Amino acid sequence: MTKQIEAVLNSLGPSLSNKVADALAKRANISHVAARKRLSRAGGNVRKLTGVAFARNIRFMYLKDQYGSPIFWQNLADALIESKSALGYAILALCQSGGMVPVKQFPIVCGSPVLQSKHLAAETVLQKLIEVRLVKTILADGIGECVAFAQEEQYYVQAVAELRARLFTEDILLAATSDWLRKLGLASYNLVTTRKDDILPKVGTFVWDLSAPSYINALIRFSRDGKPKPGFVICDVNLTENMTMDGAAPFIHKCKTLRGLRNVSPCIQIIIANRFDKAAFKALRTDGIIATTPALLFGEEIADALLELISVMTAAAIASFDSVRFERLFRTLSKIEGTSIQLRGKLFEYLVADIVNRTLLGEVTINRHFKVAGKGETEIDVLSVEQNRQITVIECKGYSPRAIIPDNLFERWLNRNVPVAYAYIKEHPEWKNLKITFEFWTSAPISEGMMTVFQNKQRNINTYRYSVRLRGPSEVWDACVNTREKNLIQTYKNHFMLDENYSPSH
Numbered sequence: 001m002t003k004q005i006e007a008v009l010n011s012l013g014p015s016l017s018n019k020v021a022d023a024l025a026k027r028a029n030i031s032h033v034a035a036r037k038r039l040s041r042a043g044g045n046v047r048k049l050t051g052v053a054f055a056r057n058i059r060f061m062y063l064k065d066q067y068g069s070p071i072f073w074q075n076l077a078d079a080l081i082e083s084k085s086a087l088g089y090a091i092l093a094l095c096q097s098g099g100m101v102p103v104k105q106f107p108i109v110c111g112s113p114v115l116q117s118k119h120l121a122a123e124t125v126l127q128k129l130i131e132v133r134l135v136k137t138i139l140a141d142g143i144g145e146c147v148a149f150a151q152e153e154q155y156y157v158q159a160v161a162e163l164r165a166r167l168f169t170e171d172i173l174l175a176a177t178s179d180w181l182r183k184l185g186l187a188s189y190n191l192v193t194t195r196k197d198d199i200l201p202k203v204g205t206f207v208w209d210l211s212a213p214s215y216i217n218a219l220i221r222f223s224r225d226g227k228p229k230p231g232f233v234i235c236d237v238n239l240t241e242n243m244t245m246d247g248a249a250p251f252i253h254k255c256k257t258l259r260g261l262r263n264v265s266p267c268i269q270i271i272i273a274n275r276f277d278k279a280a281f282k283a284l285r286t287d288g289i290i291a292t293t294p295a296l297l298f299g300e301e302i303a304d305a306l307l308e309l310i311s312v313m314t315a316a317a318i319a320s321f322d323s324v325r326f327e328r329l330f331r332t333l334s335k336i337e338g339t340s341i342q343l344r345g346k347l348f349e350y351l352v353a354d355i356v357n358r359t360l361l362g363e364v365t366i367n368r369h370f371k372v373a374g375k376g377e378t379e380i381d382v383l384s385v386e387q388n389r390q391i392t393v394i395e396c397k398g399y400s401p402r403a404i405i406p407d408n409l410f411e412r413w414l415n416r417n418v419p420v421a422y423a424y425i426k427e428h429p430e431w432k433n434l435k436i437t438f439e440f441w442t443s444a445p446i447s448e449g450m451m452t453v454f455q456n457k458q459r460n461i462n463t464y465r466y467s468v469r470l471r472g473p474s475e476v477w478d479a480c481v482n483t484r485e486k487n488l489i490q491t492y493k494n495h496f497m498l499d500e501n502y503s504p505s506h
Contacts, residue, residue, distance in 0.1 A: 002044040004028055006063060009046065014062035014075045016054060049076070051132030054083055068151055070095070074246065076134075081249075086112045086120040087128060089250040094135070096247030098240055100148040100159050102167070103137060105195060108236065111250030113205035113257065122207075142317075142367025142379065143167065164367060165313035168346065169306050170237050171196055173272065174210055176298055176336040177235060186268065187212035187233050203232045204264040206254050210235040219266045234258075235270040239310065243273035243291075248280040252287055272297070274307065298336075305332040313346075317366060321350045323491040330495070344495060348398020351480070351492055352441050353382045356394065358483045362386035370424035378417040382441075390435040393421050399444035401473060401498050410450045413440055414457055414468070422466055436466035441476050443496040 008023045009015065017039055025035040039061070047067065049060040060079055066072050073095050080088030089111030094101065101109055107122035115121050120128075126147060129135040133150055140146045140160045148156065174194045181187035192212040193201040201211035211234045219231025236251055248271070255269045270290040284291035295303035312325050326347055334340040349366060357364040362384040371377035382394040395413045397405050418438045425431045446454070458468055471479070473496070480492045 002042055002046060005039065005042050005046050006044060009061060009063050009066070013071045014060065014066050016079050017048070017059045017061050018056075020061050049132070052076075052080070052087070052134075054079070068149065073149065077246065086110075086125050087134075089253055090125050090129060091134070092246045093250040094147070094149060096238060096240060096244065096250075098159060098162060098166075099151070100138075100140070100146050100156070100163050102140075102143055103145040103147055104200070106147050107207050108195060108200065108209055109250060111253045114202065114207055116205040116257075119205075119257070139369055139371055140164070141365075141369045144369060144377075161314050161317035162310070164317065165310045166239050168313060168342075169309045170209075170239050172309070172333060172336060172339050172342065173237050173239065173294060173306060174235075175338045175342075176294075176302070177210060177237070177272065178212075179337045180297060181212060181233055186214055186216060188215065188230070201234075203234050203267060204258045204261050206258055208234045209237050214268065219268070221265050229265055231265040232267045233270065234267050235272065237272045239274055239294075239306065241274060243271075243276045243280050245277055245279040245283060248276070248284055248291075252283060252289065255287060255289055274303075301332060302336070305329050309333065316350050316353075321354050323351065323354065323487050326350065327491050327494065344400070345396075345398045347491070347495060348441075348443055349381050349396045351398075351488065352394060352396045352476075354485075354488055355476075355479050355483055356382055356384050356392070358485065359479065360384050360386065360392065362390070362392070370421050372420055372423045372427065375420050375423050376416070378420045380421060385431065385434075388434070390437065391425060391431050392437045392439060393418075393425075394439045394441055397440070397442040397444070398496065399442065401444055401496055403444040405442055405444055405446045405450070407447055407450050410440070410446050411453065414454065418466075418468065437469060438466060439469045439471055441471045443473055443476060445472055446470070 004027060005020070005024060008020055008027060012019065012023055021032055021035040021039055024038065025032050028035070045064040047062050047064055049062070052060060054060070060076055062072055073091055077088040077091040077095070080091065093109040093111060097109060106126055107114055110122050110125055112122040112125050113119050130137070135147050136150050138146050138148050138156060140156070140163065142164045143160065146163070148159070174196070178192045178194060181192060182189050192210065194210045195201065200207040201209070203211050211232055213230035214233050215228065215230050221229045221231070223229055238247070251271050258264060258267065268290065269288070270292065271284060272292055272294065275293060276284070276291055281291050293303065294306055308325065309329050312322055312329065315322065330343050330347060333343060353364055353366050364382065364384050366382055368380040368383050369377065370380060380393055381396040384392040384394070395417065397409065399405060421438065422436065425436055454470055461468060477492070477497070480489055483489070
């Protein structure tokens with residue numbers, strides 16, 4: 001009996017129990033009543049999803065080895081959407097995003113409003129998905145708290161590296177899009193907001209990756225007293241490999257629902273992806289949405305560089321850093337206004353990690369996230385752990401050599417980040433007895449005032465607990481030269497030194 005049900009599920013894939021019953025009745029030549037009874041007694045590898053309700057006591061059924069597979073999520077999302085459940089759009093959005101998104105961005109991608117009458121709020125959707133154990137929250141290094149499909153822990157290593165690279169690259173794309181909208185006059189120049197801001201861009205009851213008021217004539221409406229009310233430009237981005245019809249569905253749902261709100265001005269709705277399935281592109285355009293790509297907006301050179309940046313950053317996180325490729329991308333992407341600071345900071349992190357990897361004996365990782373109950377959390381740029389001996393925790397600040405490191409950044413590292421990281425290390429079973437050193441690597445000098453603060457702190461620290469060290473421009477340059485790696489040295493010289501005769505100061 002169970003083998004026949006397993007055969008049906010192998011054929012159909014994960015499905016609602018009424019569809020499984022129909023297929024079983026035909027296969028076994030039995031009545032629908034008998035088929036439903038067999039399903040109710042099914043055992044073996046047959047599973048029923050708990051906690052997700054469908055009409056008329058229908059259950060979602062699957063085989064044990066189908067759980068978590070692409071077809072599992074696809075069929076579950078389709079079943080939920082068919083039953084008019086907002087959970088389906090959230091699952092489709094997670095599928096399109098590689099199975100993981102930052103908690104902060106979940107309300108953007110999930111297709112649900114922040115708060116709206118007769119609609120499940122994004123926060124409620126997330127709570128329900130967690131309650132039925134379809135998703136969980138994890139602490140992802142270099143990102144923070146994320147929503148992810150419930151998977152084995154080893155799945156998240158690669159997924160986190162890819163997501164971290166994609167988010168960084170999407171932020172560059174959003175910067176380019178913001179500049180493009182300003183220059184075209186589509187958006188109010190100083191009022192463009194993106195998801196990087198403290199408060200997510202909001203228009204109507206939804207949040208977006210980017211939004212801005214627009215005073216172009218076609219969007220303006222006037223109040224009763226004759227004052228102009230702007231329309232809006234709203235935009236979401238997704239640089240996964242391909243935007244599918246299912247992946248586009250949550251955005252289409254957002255846009256349709258927004259248009260149904262009476263008090264929201266007209267909006268230009270844009271979605272940017274690397275490429276679109278034909279069905280997705282047609283559906284988006286049919287609904288009056290601008291579906292476009294980085295190549296169409298900014299040219300093939302920028303588009304190719306964005307894709308390659310994701311690849312280079314993912315490889316740097318899990319394998320090795322290619323300074324030559326990154327420098328080439330730096331030159332291309334720095335043409336986008338406002339991105340050179342982001343890229344320089346990321347380049348410096350990778351260079352420091354490469355230097356440490358070549359000069360210390362320990363295992364080197366980047367962008368670690370430490371969280372301690374009651375003390376807070378902090379991101380670690382570079383971490384080197386030499387087994388049974390020492391741990392070195394490095395903060396990186398890759399600024400122009402003409403700059404001075406802002407006092408608040410240095411003071412935050414010394415007085416907040418170091419204590420939180422120390423508390424985390426002392427709670428770690430394999431690290432708590434190691435020698436601990438905190439280092440601040442910078443390509444620009446700190447102020448005289450901060451140097452005095454640092455020296456006082458250094459004198460007063462109990463070195464039996466940990467030590468702190470400042471590696472200023474001169475010392476970082478020396479460490480770079482000592483690697484004898486020509487490409488690394490040249491890359492550092494190109495971006496963190498002024499000229500051939502430049503001698504970095506401490």
